[in-house]
Amino acid sequence: MVGRSRSPGRGTPVSMSHRERVVKALNHEETDRTPMDFGGGPATQIHPDAYVALLAHLGLEPEELIEGARGEGQVVVPSEDVLLRFDVDVRPAQLRQPDVRPRTRIDELSYFDEWGVRWEKAFFTAPDINVEGPLQGLVDPAISAVDSIDWPVPDDPGRVRGLRDRVEELRRNTDYAIVLNLPNSTFALSQRLRGFTELLEDLLLNEPFAEAVQERVTDVICGIATTALKEVGDLVDGVAFGDDMGIQTQSYLSRELYRKMIKPHHARFVGTLHSLTDARVIMHSDGSIRELLGDIIDCGVDVINPVQTNATGMEPGRLKAEFGKDVCFWGGIDTQKVLPFGSPDDVAREVRDRIGDLGAGGGYVVASVHNIQSEVPPENVVAMFDTVRESG
C-alpha cells in the first residue's frame, strides 16, 4: 500500500487515501483536499510534445512514451513518476483491442477501427479524425441496410485479456481510485458509422433508419460494457464513457429531439452499467450541453466530464447551482485559452475559482477540460496540479 495520500513538501495536511477522497467527493461529501485527475478519466491525458517538455521541466529522465487512448502520436499516459510528483488521485483501467478486427493500419496516418470506420490525421502528432463510415454514402437507406455491415463482437475476449489482473494489482498495491474507460456511446458511434451530416439528417428525415442504427450500436456497447464489468465491476470506483452532445454555442440536438431519439439509448446503456457495478458512471461530453443536462442526469449519469466552462451556458457557478445536487463535475480547467495561453498565475486562479464554484460541498474532481495540448507550457501544468494541493 502507498498508504495515506502524500503531499511531498507542500500543500495542506491530508488525512484521506486517494481513493477515499475521490469516492467521497463523488458522493457529494467534503474532502481533505479536492481530488484531481491526470490521465485517469476520459480526455485527461497529455500531448507527447507537452509531456516531453514537462518531464524536462520536472528534472525527470526522458521516458519511453506510453500510447494514450486516442492512438499513436497524439496523447500519452503520464508515468507513475509524474503522477506521484503531482499526487494525482486516479488511475485508469483500459480495454484492449478485440481479437476479431482489431485496429488495422492503412498507412502511418490512417487506420480502420473494428466498426469499419476509417480514421485519418494530417500529421503524426495531430488528432485522428473519423473520415468515413461503412453506412456513409447510402441514399435514403432502408432499415435492412444495418445488416449489410460487419458489427463488432461484444464478448470478444481480446478486449478484457489481462484486465482483471491489471486492476487487481492496482487495487492491491496502491490506494488510488480506479476508473474503467469504455468506448464511446450511441450518438458518437452512430455518427461515425453513418457520417455526421447523414445521421443528423436521418434523425429528422429517415427516423426508422437512424433508430435502427442506434439500436444496434446500443446493443453492441451494452455487450462490450457487460464483458468488461463482469471482469472488474467489483474493483473499480468509476466507469466512464464519452458521447459528445454539444458544440461551442449549443447542444447538437434540441431537447425534444434528444428525448425522442437519443435519451432512450443513453438510459439503456447507463442502466446496464449500474446493473453491473456500484461504481459511479462518468459521462464525457464536450461543448455546451446545459440544455440536455437535466435529461442526461435522468438517464442515471452520476458525473459529468469535462465541463467545458467557456462554451455557451456552461458557466460553472450556474451549473453547480442548477445541477450540483444531482451530478458531480470532473474537469473544468480551461484548455482553449487558460492552459495554453495564460500565465501560471492565471492557471492557479482558474483552479482556485473552480474549486470555489464547482467544488463547494464536494462533487468535483479537478482536471483539464480536454487532453493537455502540445503548446501548453510545463509551468502551467505544474501550476494546475500544485494549486490543487495548496488550495486544499
Next chain:
Amino acid sequence: MDFNDLAQMVISGDNKGAESWTQEALDSGVEPAAIIDSGLIPGMEEVGRRFKSAEYHMPEVLISARAMKASLALVRPLVTDSGIEPKGRVAIGTVRGDLHDIGKNLVGMMLEGAGYEVNDLGANVAPEAFVDAVENGGADLICLSALLTTTMPMMNSTIEALTQAEVRGRVGVMIGGAPVNQAYADQVGADGYAPDSATAVEVADALMKKRAAG
C-alpha cells in the same frame, strides 16, 4: 409565385418541395436571380437567425441547407450563364494540419445561402491552395477555420503566404473556430473574425462593403 413559399420550404427543410417549386418557377419564366434573392436568401437568413438564438440546432440547419442546395442546383447554372455576378466569391477551408470540418461546412452553407459563390477547399488545406484560390479563382474573401490551438498558427502562415504571393491586398481574410477570437484575428492581421456561422455572414457582408468602398 410567392417567394415566401420557397423561403418557408427552406426554413422547414422541405427538400423536394423546394426543388419542385424552383422548377415550376423557372418553367413559368421567373428570373433565376430573383429566386436566390427573394426566396433562398431570406429563407437562409431566417435559418441563421434561428440557429443563432438556439431555436434551431444542427439537424434543422442541415436539412434547411439541403433544401436550399436542391433549389440552387437548378438556379445556379442559369445565373452563371446570364453573366450575373454573385454577391462575392469566397474560398473557405480548414487550415493545414487540421481535419475538423463541421464548423467550416456550416459557415460555407450559410455564406452560400446568403448569395455568395463558395469554393470549399476542404480540410487540411495548404497555404498555397488559398493563394491559388485568389490568384486563379478570383476569390474576394478567404475564410480560414481551425479547431485546434495547435493548428491556429497555420492561419498566420496562410496570411503570410498571401502576402508573399503579393495577393493579400486583393482579398479579405476572415477567421473562425473554437479557440480563435478577435484578439487573435488582430494579432495575425485578419480582416474579420466570426464566433459562429450566422455572424460569419454579417462579417462577410461588412468586408465586401468595405472592399466596394475601396
